[in-house]
Amino acid sequence: MSNESPCLTCGACCAAFRVSFYWGECQSAGGTVPDELTLQVTLHHACMKGTEKNPVHCTALVGTPGERVSCNIYENRSSTCREFDIFNEDGSVNEACVRARAFYGLAPVSR
Template sequence: MSAPPANPCIACGACCASFRVDFAREELQSEGGCVPDGLAVDLNPNLSRMRGTDHARPRCAALVGTVGIKASCGIYEWRPGPCREFGLRAPMGIGDEACARARARHGLAPL
């Protein structure tokens, strides 16, 4: 039996270098969640944002590697809810419209 095909989403990183990531403060480690506080900035008493995602050329501070070649989330197991949800919107977490837009921003073909 052959191995299942690799999920290209796991090594792409285009979404992590394209979109703003806001999440509930309760997801921060200091609030009982899993997201490391040092990788987030406070927006208001209820909301935080992943560091780097609000730049003119967004790139999440947790992203490691080169987009489209070999990229990964440095806090994959502790990533915030919006990052978890993004991958669940399309079958196998790849190929939806937001994914295609993110990949296009980096000169990558849609999946």
């Protein structure tokens, strides 16, 4: 059985929601996220380019959602991206993951 993460054949959350975070996470403010891949959305928040409009598709997402994907800035991605997962910290299902997958015709990830 493969131990590969289901996220590698999904990527739906990177192409379904606005991905915003505190602007201090941008490189110019001492963070990790490359500024040129972001847009300012409020006084204190930036978002990943491509997630501010429909159809949503983060500019750092490589590949096709539901097939094979990767993140171009994986090591430098924001806390929003790092904290979004299939399951919540308490082990419950992340309903936003379920919704994003459903948008691309994918069933929820089973344990």
